[in-house]
Amino acid sequence: MNVANTENTDSIIVIGGGPAGLMAADVLSAAGHPVVIYDRMPSPGRKFLMAGRGGLNITHSEPLDTFLGRYRKAAPWLAPVIEKFSPAAMRDFCHLLGQETFTGSSGRVFPKSFKTSPLLRAWLRRLAAANVSTRLRHTFLGWDKGGAALFRDAQGKTATVRAAATIIALGGASWPKLGSDGSWTTALADKNIALAPLRPANCGFLTGWDNDIGARYAGEPLKSIALDFAGHHYPGECIITETGLEGGVIYAASADIRDTIEANDTATVHIDLKPGVTAEKLAERLAASPRKQSLSNTLRKGPRLRAPSIALLRQHELPADPLSLAKLIKHCPVTFTGIRPIERAISSAGGIALDSLNEHLMLKAMPGVFAAGEMLDWEAPTGGYLLQACFATGAAAARGALHWLDQNKRRLA
Ligand SMILES: Cc1cc2nc3c(=O)[nH]c(=O)nc-3n(C[C@H](O)[C@H](O)[C@H](O)COP(=O)(O)OP(=O)(O)OC[C@H]3O[C@@H](n4cnc5c(N)ncnc54)[C@H](O)[C@@H]3O)c2cc1C
Structure with missing residues (x-):
């Protein structure tokens, strides 16, 4: 040179x-x-x-x-x-x-x-x-x-x-x-x-959404939630992206999630969509809903879940039994299958x-x-x-x- x-x-x-x-x-x-x-x-x-x-x-x-x-x-x-x-x-x-x-x-x-x-x-x-x-x-x-x-x-x-x-x-x-x-x-x-x-x-993660949740709700926050991973509890919020989740609690847990994906290819976190309410209380509210009401309306009106939270729950088969459904709301698994690129990380x-x-x-x-x-x-x-x-x-x-x-x-x- x-x-x-x-x-x-x-x-x-x-x-x-x-x-x-x-x-x-x-x-x-x-x-x-x-x-x-x-x-x-x-x-x-x-x-x-x-x-x-x-x-x-x-x-x-x-x-x-x-x-x-x-x-x-x-x-x-x-x-x-x-x-x-x-x-x-x-x-x-x-x-x-x-x-x-x-x-x-x-x-x-x-x-x-x-x-x-x-x-x-x-x-x-x-x-x-x-x-x-x-x-x-x-x-x-x-x-x-x-x-x-x-x-x-x-x-x-x-x-x-x-x-x-x-x-x-x-x-x-x-x-x-x-x-x-x-x-x-x-x-x-x-x-x-x-x-x-x-x-x-401080990066986002990929979920491989298996329905249109990313396309419909990208940019929407999941507010007042709590995330559990690797023995840590992170209250806060996060944001749905086209391909997964990012922001707030995801960044807080990101070092452990990243390390787990690197070691095992996937990492499953659990999200509590109603941290202030016990599963029993949620089950009571779900059980009190009118029988003819659609499940989405039941979730919206009983536990007062917003559409993005309901979409996240719908990644799973929803149990008919109110207590099992309440437990899913309190402990909803989300499996990450990839890490967003470093170019997009904080x-x-x-x-x-x-x-x-x-x-x-x-x-x-x-x-x-x-x-x-x-x-x-x-x-x-x-x-x-x-x-x-x-x-x-x-x-x-x-x-x-x-x-x-x-x-x-x-x-x-
Ligand atoms: C969207 C976003 C929000 C953030 N918010 C916060 C926040 O609220 N609080 C917080 O604590 N942190 C935040 N951060 C992180 C914080 O900005 C960084 O950690 C910090 O800027 C790193 O400082 P640094 O001086 O080490 O590097 P940098 O800020 O990256 O500066 C390095 C400098 O080196 C120059 N450079 C690099 N390579 C070369 C080269 N080959 N030749 C010549 N020059 C070169 C670059 O141009 C740059 O000016 C945020 C980051 C992002 C992306």
């Missing part, structure tokens, strides 16, 4: 201008370092902006222990990272950017505007004022033999950059049109860095294996290169946990780079 020019810079380069990269740039610039952010997109933070479309859930207000438990397998190594940039620090940071936050009834925390754009605008202004510059429309291709970062610009010209230190924050592989497509895995694998495969997280699991990193989030095989955000091997449900970990690892990678630069300076002095 012909490389047009090679640049040596005293700046620290941050590759990837999502929340993790921006946070890294913030910490580095606050410590007085010039920073250049590279991103392939025409503007930074595209997925961050998308996250604000349905209400930007920035973090969660639950006690820290419970909060950290949401990261499951990754909790032991993420805990000290998040303790240094906690949910309280996240709120303070939003306030610093002029965005007041509030806690919703679910305990989730949002900016008052609900949106990303005012927060991102204020953040980019703050970074520009702190000697952070951006090189957009630059696609990161990997490293050359000498360890310089290789980019291709919008005109197709390639250039290498040798920087004081590098932070990579290239995201996962969901919603690739927003910039993160996981193509960085090739560059890291070339450097023998251990990676866990990128897999969909986030991804997998990425740079913890073993490849030291305690400062530096790649052991590449001194001076630090990694942050969704490209690291952790996953979490929706609820503000994703952004919290991206911000916290961005800050940690930056602290790691500062520590490493400081140590190098001492060595040379």
